[in-house]
Amino acid sequence: MNAAALDHLFAGQDFGAAPGCVAALLEGEEVAWQRCFGLARLDTATPLTAATRMRIASITKPMVALTLAALEDEGRLALSDPLSRHVPEHRFGADPTLGQMLAMKSGVPETYPLVWLGLGDAARLAEHSQALMALLLAQRMLNFRPGERTLYANANTVLLHLAAERATGEPLARLMQRHVFDPAGMASAVLDDGLAHRLPATAIAYAKAGEGFTPADPAAVEAAPGGVIASLIDLIAWHRWLRGNPHDWRARLAGAVRHDDGSPSGYAQGFVRQSLSGVPVIGHAGGHSGWASDYLYAPEKDVAVIILANRADANAYERAREILVTALGLPPDPGATPALLGPAPPPLWEATYASAEAIASLSVSGSCGEIAVDGRRMPRGADGLFRRTLGVEPFVIDAADTAAPPAELKRWEGNHAVTFGRVDAPSALSSLAVTGTYACASLPHPVTIKDDGKGGLRVLTGPVWPGGKGWPLVPVSGVLFRCHMPDGAPSEVHLRFELDESGAVAGVTFGFLRLLRISLDRVAPDAGEAWRAIGQAAPQLLIGDAP
Structure with missing residues (x-):
């Protein structure tokens, strides 16, 4: 492991008097490399340390999954339970199982679009636990039939939160403390109950604003989808606990999950499954209002990466993969570590692509062998496809020769494809x-x-x-x-x-x-x-x- 090479990955970012990130590389149980860059709070110039509490956002989801596995072991619920067993008042047109919800295969509509549509500018004043549940349980239409495809949505974990509390009569925060935080030795970890921003040694998140930064902490957070606050020390302890395979999580929660048509999903049950430069990787990323985080574990190599950032522009997802690729001596992965391939070539063209059927459009620029979709760089892979495999929503673009804008391109998300046509002469309703x-x-x-x-x-x-x-x-x-x-x-x-x-x-x-x-x-x-x-x-x- 070349520590200087890992340090160099962060050399281009200004962390002097700015928010930053903490990161660690583990080989087995040992911390092989660890760094803390930047400040936890700009107002007090408090530096980030491995003990600083930070929002880990959606890395909360695998912890919720482990809690549900523990409750299943106790016989208090089953992942095969239909949602209606615990939430009989739901109005959805089908009845997904808890397992389908944990695997993001339920078709349940996402919460933040409902909040935006239902509350608009008042969303920042919303009592999230009430507003989200009221809006979510008022919906009837699912995105698709449960099991048909995968679509990541926090709404699944919102409802799993409710199911767990109804099955046990206990708050989720207490369940996670008993089944995850305590056995893993996560001494400073908590599930946000609305007061966590007042905890000592907790960082503030920031967003870039001109030449400086502005606080971006959310007013409220959905607990189960992304409410855990923890330190790098806590996440290191959590990873060491996971290496012991509690609740047989490797098979039960991170094993391969298939859609009804037999095709594999990139999302298991609370854990993301990906390939990084040909090496299987398990983990989860998170991001919310200035926070960004990632946890990657390559079990065949027994190497893991953890990164927690309190600034939205930290490129945490790409940095995490660059650390793992560099530490393992792997070749760059075009879909996950494009920066390791060198600077992006200048675009030769720009075009808009649209699909009225899918109610979507894409802003695309391109050159020979590389495109950017809505600003996201996507070099062509060895198989001829353009991939973006960062975070929890990877997608693939299939396009012909990109020396000029192709007439159409196909976007794949798992087993679902949408064809987009190039918009040459825009015309619209008045x-x-x-x-x-x-x-x-x-x-x-x-x-x-x-x-x-x-x-x-x-x-x-x-x-x-x-x-x-x-x-x-x-x-x-x-x-x-x-x-x-x-x-x-x-x-x-x-x-x-x-x-x-x-x-x-x-x-x-x-x-x-x-x-x-x-x-x-x-x-x-x-x-x-x-x-x-x-x-x-x-x-x-x-x-x-x-x-």
Whole structure:
């Protein structure tokens, strides 16, 4: 192991008077390399150390999985239980099992799109545990039939949290303390109960703002999907405990999971399964509001990497894989460690690709042998495909010669493929055709699309507060539009307007990365106001005053 080579991976990032990251490489049980870069808090210039508590975000999920395995061993629940056994009030059109939810194969719609659609600018004031559950349990449509495919969604773990507490009569925080934190020796780890930001020796997360940084800590966190706060020391202890195979997790939780068509999934039950430069790797990544984290374990080599960062631009997922590849002397992996291949070639072209059927579009630039999709670099692999295998949502692009923009490209996510066509002559519905009010029975507030008075469109969701500006809405092609974030950057949110037999807009279907579609009908403005009044009469979804 070449410590200087690992140090060099971090050489290009400014950690002087800035937030940073902590990282460790373990060979067997021994810490072979460990570094702490940057500050835990800018206001006090407190340095990050291995003992600093940090939000580990979705690395919480494998810990929840281990807790569920322990409860199954005690006979208090079974992963084969249907959701209705523990949450009989759900309205979904099918009844996924707890195991399908843990494996992200349930089809349950994601929570954050529902919060954005239902609460809009008020989402930051939401009592998450109440608002999320109310919105989630109001939904009827699943993204797909349980077992059909894999789609990562925090909503699965939100419902598993509820199932575990109902099965035991105990809070999840206590269950995780007993079944994971204590036996693993994670002395400072806690599951966030809403007060964890007041704990001593806890870092603050930051986002880049101009030449500096601004605090980005979330006001609230969904506990089971990403609420654990722990230190690097805690995560090292957790890994050492995992090496002993508690609850037979390697087979039960990290073993291969297949879809109903027999194809393999890259997500097991709480753990991600990937190949890094040909070496099988198990682990999980996490990210939320300035926090980024990753845990990678190559069991055949008995080598693991842990990285925790309190800045959104730390490239934690790529750094973790670079550490593992460098430590093991492996060749660069085009889909996971593109920076090790050298600088990206300058793009020869840029194009927009769209799929109205999938309610999605892609901004693509390319050159010979390499593309970038929505800003993500993707060199061509040895098999001719372009891969992005960082984090928990890997995808593959199949495209022809990229010296020029191909007429179409195919995006694969696991066993599911979508064909995108190049948009050569953008044309879209007029602003007059799409402005109006849209509503559906599973959301507490209507959605308003209005002209911004400057030739553009805005989408307003949730309660409409005085001065609310909404998000810009930009045409892609035909009936397909894409939301941009308030700062102008393209978002994942797409809208497909539905036309009646006369060609008039009768409704709109929203598409998100993890909520594939939710349809709203167009309603008269006065009906929209009545709908909004009903929503505002539900104060249990909100706390605090309007901004």
